[in-house]
Amino acid sequence: MRAYGFTAVGGPEHEAFLDVPEPVAGAGELLVRVLAAGVNPGDRRLREGAHGVEPPAVLGREVAGTVVALGPGTAGFAVGDEVFGGCPGMVGGWAPLARVTASFAAHRPVGVSSVDAAVLPVAAGTAHDALTGLDLPAGATLVVNGAGGGVGVAVVQLAAARGLRVVGVASPAKHDLLRRFGTVPVAYGTGVLDRVRAAAPSGVDAVFDLVGGAALRTVASLVGDRSRLRSVADKPLVAELGGADVARDRSTAVLAELARLVAAGGLDPHVTRVVGFDDARAALAAVERGHEAGKVVLEIG
Template sequence: MVMAYGFTQYGDAGTQAMLDLPKPEPGPGQILVKVHAAGVNPVDWKIRSGLLSGAMTLQFPAVLGREVAGTVAALGPGVERYEIGDEIFGNTGAEGGYTEYTLVRTDAIARKPPTVSFIDAAALPVAAATAYDAIEQLQLRAGDTLLINGAGGGVGAAATQIARYRGVGVVGTASAAKHGFVAALGAMPITYGDGVAERLHEAAPNGVTAILDLVGGDALREVAGAANDSHLIVTTADPETAASLGGAYIERGTLADTLARIAELAAHGSLSPHVQELFSLEQAGEALAAVESGHAQGKVVIEMM
């Protein structure tokens, strides 16, 4: 049997529980992974709450988590690119990641570089992959300026680093408590909320080349005027509002290819997930609560002891 942490029905944190489950067996195109670390993301509590039930079919009890790093423990039929013992990281899909063993598809993983820890690698597949795809979509060049609306979280931190690596200047909206973190990443922090448009104009009087929005709603409307070209507004949070402003929803690349590019950036130190809090599997509820509160800076990771 395998220890895991998940939820028994859609709802609030009261539906979460430790689980004792049979070890899964890999099918065609799948790999069984011995999990060393699992990333914690806002999408985890959104799935638990039922907000994404129309887009994802789950069987209860369901294991929480969507990103892992670990070693290959078994190969499904037809898998040839990997061998038992290989170190990988990637996205688990509906299988869940807060567990000792999980299944991943070969098209949703990449090899973990030896110089990147399991803890850091586990924090890359969701946030960093999202950031990478968004930056690719905007096709920014060295000397451009990017506004990241909501720069203090995992996606914002990764997007800032990727943009700075490409020579792009970054301005980021964030709470005052996260200004130091945003500035340390190489971005100019701007406090969100009332008066943000005026503060943004003072920081970038000539406007910005593009906007990566991670918040949506009124927060996007308030800063949209800073974009010199409204077509260069990309959102991960609110496609309807972005479209009404002339922008677009994020376009996702091939996940395995994106993860391979992220691995290269992480391997030579140009991209760090900035893991801020580390929990054990037995503390998984606390880990998810830290993310669900909205106050976490950088990434939260569960380490399998």
């Protein structure tokens, strides 16, 4: 079958359409005919050698589609089910057929499109797990550093639904969007600590970072208790600062809850670009530039 991936570790020049065998569902896996697949910064990192994925490999870590075959140990699913979920090894989704981990898959509810469902496992799933790990009480103040990206937009919505006060650090172009989701936006750059403190005069209870580097080091000073500091952008630095990475759940229960929120209107996956499969290179390039206002989806089926 025709799939999109990379032939060598490195830059986008190594991306290509590949001719690969059709996958077979293994133990604990569903074989899914893919309708839509999410495009994430993590796909770029895989191409650059993250997680030790050996090329040639098919990109794509999250999909939505129709179950066409079941591996052993997949109770609760049947051929013909409309599902969404994560791909084993974080690869394989940008193809007409993909393996999906049954324990990280859920049924797609009526009223939730395959395009919206396809982007829930990575961004919204990470946001959900970050908030679960922080376990903040209603009324607490959370600073989201890099609130305008895919994970950021999800976490500010989920935080607001938990009754948290949210201050989002983001570029000014994304401030109106953050306000729409109940977040107080502040701009990056010199003086960011003063702007955050003005927006949160009662103090900051936790920080969730999606930027890393010097920006993470700066906002870390907002919390005295570094156990309330999380980052998915710079694992070595957040550990040095006394915080932690986000412990991922990757369960059916989390995905089902996220889909329920989407169906009820409590979570907007914020897909702003849907790209045909033939334009997979352009889709990843758009995400790699980092200026997308929302989630990008490949429509494959």
